[in-house]
Amino acid sequence: MPYRRWKRHGHRHGMHRMTEPRRCIMKIFEENAGHLSAEEVFMLANRYLPNIGMATVYRTLDILSQMNYINKIVSYDGRARYELVRDNKIHTHLFCVNCGRVFELPSLSEDLIERLKKDINGNAENMGIDVHSFDVRIQGLCPECKKNK
Amino acid sequence: MPYRRWKRHGHRHGMHRMTEPRRCIMKIFEENAGHLSAEEVFMLANRYLPNIGMATVYRTLDILSQMNYINKIVSYDGRARYELVRDNKIHTHLFCVNCGRVFELPSLSEDLIERLKKDINGNAENMGIDVHSFDVRIQGLCPECKKNK
DNA sequence: ATTGATATTGATAATCATTCTCAATAATAT
DNA sequence: ATATTATTGAGAATGATTATCAATATCAAT
Ligand SMILES: [Mn+2]
Ligand SMILES: [Mn+2]
Ligand SMILES: [Zn+2]
Ligand SMILES: [Zn+2]
Secondary structure, three states: OOHHHHOOOOOOEOOEOOOHHHHHHHHHHHHOOOOEEHHHHHHHHHOOOOOOOHHHHHHHHHHHHHOOOEEEEEOOOOOEEEEEOOOOOOOEEEEEOOOOOEEEEOOOOHHHHHHHHHHHHHHHHHHOOEEEEEEEEEEEEOHHHHHOO | OOHHHHOOOOOOEOOEOOOHHHHHHHHHHHHOOOOEEHHHHHHHHHOOOOOOOHHHHHHHHHHHHHOOOEEEEEOOOOOEEEEEOOOOOOOEEEEEOOOOOEEEEOOOOHHHHHHHHHHHHHHHHHHOOEEEEEEEEEEEEOHHHHHOO
16 A cells, blocks of 8 residues: 555554554655664654654554565664665665664666576575565775774 | 684684683584574583583674684574685575574675676775675575475 | 544563673683 | 783673553544
């Protein structure tokens, strides 16, 4: 179900009712391009809903992920990040080993992705595994941290 | 410094002394091909060193990683895995969304890796980032979990 | 609009992997 | 053998995420 429809009161998505915290958090992702931690989402939501609780943030991030409105990204620093689902391109992310932030890289060229898919699906068939998704991850220093080193 | 030399008493690696727990845990990785969690390493080490503590396991995994004898892999289930460094190939790992285990896929073809490297390094240059390493990750079902579904 | 069934909330406690603290011990240099 | 100091194991502490639960808000049926 597209988010536009669910956004209005009176439109449930399965068992999921539309509520203020959910609308607010979804709005935050629509207005922020980056890869936000739960804590960052909490602080942004807090400006509009001063009583919102951390538990609600986590619960909402969870169902928005399930609904495929946002992506959950598990980083190396022990905290997850979330981003709005904008397209179905394979994301290439940089995980900064210094500050822990996640950065977007330009997507790989179409034919490179095609060859990756082919290669991976071939191996998957041989091994008897079921591929849901894949991605490319880079570890290194973000522009800011590279300077200050 | 190669592990063979460090393995003997009286041979330090910088400030790192050679001790029973370190020898034991390194041996465990040499004898186990898989991707082990700290808990799994602890249980295996426990058979030889009944008094070993969890803190020592974590500390040892940490310095073995720094020494580049083992790789640390951050999984999606909130616990890290570790594997012996055997070569410098780009690892393609399957992270089973059902059981949380990590599996090795055959490495990508040489020229595919070369093209990936080129593509990534090109983007890295433009963005002013410093690439330390990269890898391809698959999320899906392992052979075992695929059957039992 | 009012009602009733129930999904959601915020506060708080609990969990779980990992890290820290510290006094006792073991590994190396002399 | 002795002195120096890195390492250990036990247990406490941390920090992100989940679970619990009574109060509240949403939505479908009236
Ligand atoms: Mn992204
Ligand atoms: Mn591997
Ligand atoms: Zn950084
Ligand atoms: Zn599995």
